[in-house]
Amino acid sequence: MISFDRVSKRYAQGHDALREISIDIARDELVFLTGHSGAGKSTLLRLIMLMERPSRGQLTVDGRNLATVGPRGVPRHRRDIGVVFQNHQLLFDRPVFDNVALPLIIAGYDYREVGRRVRAALDKVGLLERERAMPVTLSGGEQQRVGIARAVVGKPNILLADEPTGNLDPLLSAEIMQLFEEFNRVGVTVLIASHDLALISRLRHRIITLRDGRLVTGSAL
Amino acid sequence: MSGRREGASQSRAEFRDVYNAWLRHHRLSAADSLFRVLDNPVSSALTWLVIGIALALPVGLNIALDNVGQLSGNWDSPAQISLFLRDGVSVETAGELQSRLEQRDEVAATRFISREQALEEFSALSGFADVLASLEQNPLPNLILLTPAGQYQGGSLASLREELEALPDVAEAVLDMEWLQRLNSLMELTRRGVLAVGGLLVLGVVLILGNTIRLAIESRRDEIVIVKLVGGSNAFVRRPFLYTGLWYGVGGGVFAATLVAISLWFLAGPVGELAELYQSSFQLGGLGVMGALNLVILGGLLGLAGSWLAVARHLAAIEPR
Numbered sequence: 001m002i003s004f005d006r007v008s009k010r011y012a013q014g015h016d017a018l019r020e021i022s023i024d025i026a027r028d029e030l031v032f033l034t035g036h037s038g039a040g041k042s043t044l045l046r047l048i049m050l051m052e053r054p055s056r057g058q059l060t061v062d063g064r065n066l067a068t069v070g071p072r073g074v075p076r077h078r079r080d081i082g083v084v085f086q087n088h089q090l091l092f093d094r095p096v097f098d099n100v101a102l103p104l105i106i107a108g109y110d111y112r113e114v115g116r117r118v119r120a121a122l123d124k125v126g127l128l129e130r131e132r133a134m135p136v137t138l139s140g141g142e143q144q145r146v147g148i149a150r151a152v153v154g155k156p157n158i159l160l161a162d163e164p165t166g167n168l169d170p171l172l173s174a175e176i177m178q179l180f181e182e183f184n185r186v187g188v189t190v191l192i193a194s195h196d197l198a199l200i201s202r203l204r205h206r207i208i209t210l211r212d213g214r215l216v217t218g219s220a221l
Numbered sequence: 222m223s224g225r226r227e228g229a230s231q232s233r234a235e236f237r238d239v240y241n242a243w244l245r246h247h248r249l250s251a252a253d254s255l256f257r258v259l260d261n262p263v264s265s266a267l268t269w270l271v272i273g274i275a276l277a278l279p280v281g282l283n284i285a286l287d288n289v290g291q292l293s294g295n296w297d298s299p300a301q302i303s304l305f306l307r308d309g310v311s312v313e314t315a316g317e318l319q320s321r322l323e324q325r326d327e328v329a330a331t332r333f334i335s336r337e338q339a340l341e342e343f344s345a346l347s348g349f350a351d352v353l354a355s356l357e358q359n360p361l362p363n364l365i366l367l368t369p370a371g372q373y374q375g376g377s378l379a380s381l382r383e384e385l386e387a388l389p390d391v392a393e394a395v396l397d398m399e400w401l402q403r404l405n406s407l408m409e410l411t412r413r414g415v416l417a418v419g420g421l422l423v424l425g426v427v428l429i430l431g432n433t434i435r436l437a438i439e440s441r442r443d444e445i446v447i448v449k450l451v452g453g454s455n456a457f458v459r460r461p462f463l464y465t466g467l468w469y470g471v472g473g474g475v476f477a478a479t480l481v482a483i484s485l486w487f488l489a490g491p492v493g494e495l496a497e498l499y500q501s502s503f504q505l506g507g508l509g510v511m512g513a514l515n516l517v518i519l520g521g522l523l524g525l526a527g528s529w530l531a532v533a534r535h536l537a538a539i540e541p542r
Contacts (some may be wrong), residue, residue: 049450051541072454079452089447105249106453108242150451 001027001157002190004034007057009043009213017043019213020057025191027157030184031218032200033193035210040195044210045160048191049081050074062157079107082151084161088143090135096122096146097131103154121149141172141213143212148176152183159183161192165199173199246460254464258472265472268433272473272520275426277480280508280516284481286412288506302382304365305393315363322367327381330368334440336361362392384488423523426473430527431534434466440537450541459532463525472526474517481508481516 004026009018018040025031033041046052048061048070059066062080069077090099100121104114122128124134125145135143144164151159157215161180165173173196184190194200200207247485258265312335334342339361343351369381383530386394389481438445445458485507496503506517 051450075449075454075457077450077452083450083452089450091444091447093444102448103451105246106448106451106457108239108245110241110245123301 001025001029002060002191003060004044005058005060007047007054007059009040009047009052010055014215018047018054018210021210021213021215023208023215023218025189027189028184028187030181030190030205031192032207033191033204033206034195034197034200034207034212035216037195039210040170041195041210042162043213045083045132045162045191045193048158048160049083050077075106079103079154080156080158081157082156084144084147084151084159084164086163086166088135088147090143090146090150093130095134096127096138099135099146100131100133100149100153103150106152117153118149121153122210124152124182125149141168141176144168144176145179148179152188155189157189159188159190161190161194164192165193165196170199177203201214229345241477246457250460251464251467254461255468257461258465258468259481265469268429268469268528269472269476272426272428272469273480273521274476275422275429276516276520276523277484279415279422280477280512281481281484282415283412283419284445284485284506286408286415290408291506292503301397302367302369302378303395303397304367304385304388304391305391305395306363306365308362310363310390312363314390315365318388322365324382327370328367328473329370332366334364334366336363339364393398426470426523427527427530430466430469430524431530433469434462434528434531435535437465438462438531438539444537445536445539446541449539455536459536462532462536463528466524466526466528466531467521468524470520470521470522470527471517473524474520477520478513478516482513 002023004021004023007021008016010016021040021044033044035041042077043052047054047059047066050066053066061077064077066077088108091102095117100118101114104117109117119128119131122131125148126151127142130138130142135146138146148161148164151161159180160181164180165176177192177199180190180192192200206218209216306318310318315333315335319331319344324329336359340359344353346368347353367385369378382394382396385391404531448458485505488506492503492505
């Protein structure tokens with residue numbers, strides 16, 4: 001589903017964020033991506049969602065060679081991937097419902113379909129009663145779950161998460177991870193960047209470890 | 222075989238979906254932008270007023286020029302040629318000349334004013350009655366006022382004048398058009414000036430709107446980043462701002478039309494009184510429904526232009542980092 005073939009990323013300042021990375025992630029897999037901050041986790045995720053382009057190597061996502069996706073194809077590519085951000089990236093001037101509905105509005109679903117899907121996604125993350133609430137009135141864990149609902153509302157094949165439990169206590173973190181496992185069980189490829197080794201080593205999924213932009217463990221199944 | 226058929230109908234359905242989605246988002250953007258504009262009534266009204274004034278100035282001046290043009294147009298048609306007759310020509314000879322002239326095709330009407338009549342009229346109108354009475358003899362000549370037929374204008378009128386001046390009894394033929402030509406060229410000059418000022422003000426409107434939209438873009442920077450992160454295209458992000466510009470422009474156009482209407486209403490009373498004093502039925506011409514509509518459309522187009530300028534310059538620079 002996601003395939004890195006000797007991918008390197010060097011930033012303009014000369015810093016090598018990723019060096020010769022080769023990874024294959026299969027459909028239906030849930031994979032953790034770990035390493036110290038600055039090891040290249042975020043860069044790897046950014047390459048998948050085309051916020052960056054690789055300096056060398058080939059990256060294939062859902063059968064599509066990303067080198068063939070031009071600037072105009074980027075929005076469409078991002079619509080096929082659900083992303084959960086560490087800092088939630090919610091729109092604070094509008095209620096939970098509108099936040100979750102955003103990807104569907106962008107994709108142009110009609111209103112009835114939007115309502116149905118948003119409520120299904122909110123139900124999944126346990127926030128159905130809070131659909132009219134403003135994000136500021138929610139706790140950190142709830143905000144993160146709004147972010148997750150927004151990531152899955154478009155039923156993407158791939159779900160990326162960048163430190164989704166970054167600011168949460170262990171109990172909430174475990175709940176969030178459980179949610180990701182549920183999505184994985186219904187066939188979504190999930191890639192989670194996290195440095196919470198205690199948590200992710202308990203969950204018995206493949207762990208990819210990066211150090212200074214190099215792959216240390218977990219290149220293939 | 223059936224696979225291809227299915228593919229075709231599927232792509233047709235897909236096209237309709239895309240079109241519907243596009244239309245839906247246009248409606249949504251238009252409504253959302255309008256609500257945002259109306260949500261800040263004071264600052265929006267100020268923007269509208271600025272645009273309204275900038276548009277009302279050239280449009281108002283242009284209407285004023287149109288009115289003056291109409292007024293001078295009224296004077297234009299009965300151009301007159303004054304035939305001042307030679308000193309020795311008697312009233313009888315003048316009468317013969319008048320009837321001869323009237324039979325010509327080029328002449329619509331003539332009026333004979335004898336030197337005595339002219340003196341009376343002049344002393345009554347000028348207030349120099351005493352001075353004129355003290356003169357030993359009447360200095361004024363006999364006069365035939367000649368109105369050329371309608372088709373005589375400009376050059377042909379001038380040649381008619383020359384022809385008339387060549388008549389033996391005529392001392393001088395004066396085509397009383399020069400002041401009108403001066404007025405016309407003055408008006409043309411003013412019109413050009415208004416056009417230039419109008420062009421500058423229109424440019425100003427575009428820049429004002431561009432700046433307003435730039436501020437709107439800045440204030441929604443985070444939102445733009447998030448929308449782009451979850452797959453919003455540039456066109457999707459652009460749309461609400463273009464509609465915001467459109468609403469500002471349309472509102473400005475409405476304000477401009479209102480300002481012009483108010484000014485005309487304000488002037489109509491005095492102009493009517495003045496016209497009455499000159500025994501004229503002149504009425505101030507206004508913007509009219511079509512003019513007002515055009516003004517609103519022009520405002521809308523300028524709004525779009527201004528927001529396009531801002532969007533093109535600033536939106537592409539906002540990318541998720």
